[in-house]
Amino acid sequence: MDLSIVIPIKDEADNLADLFAEIVSAIEPTHYSYEVIIIDDGSRDDSWEVLTSLISKYSFIRAYRFQFNCGKAAALSLGFSKAKGHYVATLDGDLQDDPLEIPKMIRILESGYDLVSGWKKRRHDPWHKTWPSKLFNLTVSFVCGQRLHDFNCGIKVYRSSVVRFIPLYGDFHRFIPVMAKWQGFRITEMPVTHRARVHGVSKYGVSRLVSGFLDLLTLLFLKSFGAKPLHFFGLIGLLFVFCGLGITGYFGIEWLQTGALRVRPLLLMGGFSLVMGVQFISLGLLGEMMNQNKKQTYPVAEVLPELTLPLEKPYEIS
Template sequence: MNPESAHSEEQHSPQRRNRRRRFRRPRHDRPAPESQPQGAATPAARPSDSKPGRPDSKPKPPREQAPTGRPQLSIVVPLYNEADALVELHQQLSAALRELQLPTEIIFVDDGSKDQSFKVLRELYQRDRRIRIVQFRRNYGKSAALAAGFERARGQFIVTMDADLQDDPMEIKHLLEELQHGDFDLISGWKKHRHDPFIKRISSKIFNRVTGFMTGLRLHDINCGLKAYRREVTSTIPVYGELHRFLPVLAFKEGFRVGEVVVKHHPRKYGKSKFGPSRFSKGFFDLITVLFLSRYTKRPLHLFGVAGTFAFIVGLVIAGYLTYERLMLKSYLTNRPVLFLAVLLMIIGVQAVSIGLLGEMITAANSQARSYFVKEELGGNRR
């Protein structure tokens, strides 16, 4: 069963108690949480660029100003072939941010789209000074897109969401409220009422149950794209391969506090879902990777070394016993399969230790390696 959050009536309303689930893990030497952001006035829109005295010229739409100084909130939106949804998504985001009234930047990461996504983003960039765009040379996957967004995010709080209009930007406010006042480091959305195909809903439930059982973090919707992070989480947890769906688990294993909030979910309006049987099967292999990384990510020799040493010792003991039989009891060993087993175990032991040493060297060499290449970037140096 999931531990429920207990809050006094003075702090939270009954509605918010129903929205949140919290998970705690002891943590040592964690830096003190940063001060909570205070509301700031929404930047005024620029005046129209139309020239007076020219009645035929059409006024350009007002442009949203980039936040002066460092933004308090960064919204990271990875996308792939979502050209039809981007304009509407931007409108929804703008409406949600007007209610928040926080200095904000919006980072769109185009993961090698083959449609007109980058063209649409460029047009939005011209109208909204808060937008930053990163375009990959090819499709590297969602983990690489999130990593690129996290590296460029400057906000104290970072929100991730999908670009397919199924995530509701109005839920950002609720995520931030729980992140700030609920004493959490990461808040994950829970699409309690999902508008997805039946097979996707069932496979997701199975996957969440298995993940919770194996990791100890029992979330209802660990793969929800709508999440909110404190900056120290995104700067600590590495994101690569297909590990983006396990960010709450990786954060939990590092001692960060993870919570869950019910969020709205909308049917897909444009494009096709990227979900398929291959994603479901890959998820379980990634789960094994997460379990390995949470224990041996910086010390692979500890795992392979122990296994290799054990195999070598067992093989050595068997070989020693066979040697005793041959020398003392004058037994013949040519027809004893156990002799080959002893030799095989010793060879496996040496190989396992060697793999552990190679893993140590690879980990040290690639600890800061980048898994993507940027084709074009807009807004990185804009003030």
């Protein structure tokens, strides 16, 4: 299988017929063998019924329906796990992405990249969507060191090894290029056509900006301390312990000199600091124990002597 196209949808019944027609027009001339994987993320309209009717016409469709809305990251994660193609493309189901861009992005991918991300250079969205998006993209580029103009662009093309190694949960789908760069994959972007929405309503708004920044903080924390939680919790715990030891030590010396010990708020604070320090250190140790029991994966790119089959995913070490 040359190409898998993963499309998460939610309430896109009016767009599906045109979407598949555009995919056929874009991919058939390339002579790629391909499949289209649709993840219905808890649609409340007739999206699933439309998919059921279209499968008889398009044999390349594989569709999965969530019982309820789980989010785009969960939908993409399921689609990636089911993809069989050497290349994996993603696009949104709202017809704002043009499938004709996929073959162009594959050609760029074949020039030596692992991920090609779309860049909606000319957006057909209202200002209350474009300006928060620009602020978010600038912040992520600066903080994470991966320069891209459009992290949220739905159309991307990957080598299969990328999607099999990048973990997805929450709303981390927007940070796939960042996580891929941190894992040593080669990233670039390509300007793509962005069209105005014809049917349905947008699922995104200004509120996503706040959640995006919170997800960014989570991602940075996991990158720095995910493998060594004791380095984070232990440091905080030691600060509390040293503070508590200093305070209680002061009152201990005073007691040795005067023989009297008066209960003061500062003494209580010292005891509280010791308890908090021990708890933080214990939390870090608990995290270390959980990491020890977790199956480890390593991004092995090549093996010598060479394997007879291509290496599509990292080795798992029990």
